Amino acid sequence: EPEVTQTPSHQVTQMGQEVILRCVPISNHLYFYWYRQILGQKVEFLVSFYNNEISEKSEIFDDQFSVERPDGSNFTLKIRSTKLEDSAMYFCASSLGAGITDTQYFGPGTRLTVL
Amino acid sequence: AQSVTQLGSHVSVSEGALVLLRCNYSSSVPPYLFWYVQYPNQGLQLLLKYTTGATLVKGINGFEAEFKKSETSFHLTKPSAHMSDAAEYFCAVRSPTGANNLFFGTGTRLTVIP
Numbered sequence: 762e763p764e765v766t767q768t769p770s771h772q773v774t775q776m777g778q779e780v781i782l783r784c785v786p787i788s789n790h791l792y793f794y795w796y797r798q799i800l801g802q803k804v805e806f807l808v809s810f811y812n813n814e815i816s817e818k819s820e821i822f823d824d825q826f827s828v829e830r831p832d833g834s835n836f837t838l839k840i841r842s843t844k845l846e847d848s849a850m851y852f853c854a855s856s857l858g859a860g861i862t863d864t865q866y867f868g869p870g871t872r873l874t875v876l
Numbered sequence: 877a878q879s880v881t882q883l884g885s886h887v888s889v890s891e892g893a894l895v896l897l898r899c900n901y902s903s904s905v906p907p908y909l910f911w912y913v914q915y916p917n918q919g920l921q922l923l924l925k926y927t928t929g930a931t932l933v934k935g936i937n938g939f940e941a942e943f944k945k946s947e948t949s950f951h952l953t954k955p956s957a958h959m960s961d962a963a964e965y966f967c968a969v970r971s972p973t974g975a976n977n978l979f980f981g982t983g984t985r986l987t988v989i990p
Contacts, residue, residue, distance in 0.1 A: 765919055794977065803880075804966060804980035817975045852920065859976045861908055861927050867920035 763787045765868035767853050773874045774843055782838045782871045784853030793836045794854040794865060795828065797821075804852065810836065811859070843875045878903045878969045882981035890989045895939075895954040897984045899967030902948065907969040909950040910978065911941055914964045923965075926950065927972075937961070962988045 766785045774780050786793050795807040808818040810828050827839045836855075840847055850872050854865040883898040901907060908927050912920040924935025931943040937960075941952045950967060964985050968978040 770917075792976070796978075796980070798980075798983075801885075801982070803982050804968075804978075806977040806979065809975070809977055817977055819977075854920075856976075861925075861970075861972070863976075864922050864925075865976075865978065866922075867912070867914075869917055869919045 763866075765853055765855055765866050767851075767868035767871050769871060770869065771872045771874070773876065776845055776875055777842050780840050780843055780873065782840075782851050782853075782873070784836045784838070784855075784868055785834050786836055786853065786855030787857075787866055788834070790855035790857050790866075792816075792856045792859055792863070792865075793828075793830070794856075795838045796852040796854065796867075797849040798852070798870075799846075799849045807838070840873075843873075845875050848873055848875045878907055878971060878979045880967050880969050880979055880981035882965075882967050882984050884984055885982060886985045886987065888987040888989055889957045891959055892956050895952070895957045895961065895986065897952040897965050897967075897986065899941075899950045899952065899981060900948055901950060901967075901969045903969060903971070905972060906945060908972055909941075909943060910968040910970070911935065911939070911950075911952050912966045912968060912980075914966065914983075916963075920966060923952070957986075957988045959988050959990065962986055 793810045798804040850870045853868045856863040910925045911923040967981045
């Protein structure tokens, strides 16, 4: 069964460094998402992406964040200058469409630790 | 705006016992409701969802949930817990109009005791 994959599974970085989290969505899906979960808190929506553009973003997704689909398979989340509070589990998801019948399929997550 | 509250970050049940995981939502309009499960080292997997129609929704692995508008609840149940049910369970809502992003609760970790 097709699945969303994410690399790395765990990323440790120093505060102020740039990180890129990578995701490979399901191949025929058109909508892509990033969510994050700070330890002990809710899973929060960050951004959705369709047709090479951001379609929705939350207040969390500020100028420090960017997303890109650099080729036909990868979907990346970049954090330009990491802060301690960026430490979280980051989940990538994809869906075929945006309708209610279109399930969002999630990857296993990347745990980002900022020191 | 939508939000979800999951009561109980950890729930323990004995194998064979009833599983009840609670979810209450807040929404200005009746939302779409979801339960996702996450097994160790895996992604969130959709268990079931409610959109419209029958308020009792059946999902995979013997789970079901009932949408109760008057109680703004969408509790997840399973009559008899199995060891393989041990996982983290997330309730989520989505607006029926507009953006398709999901709003999640904090999750409930289910432990099944043999």
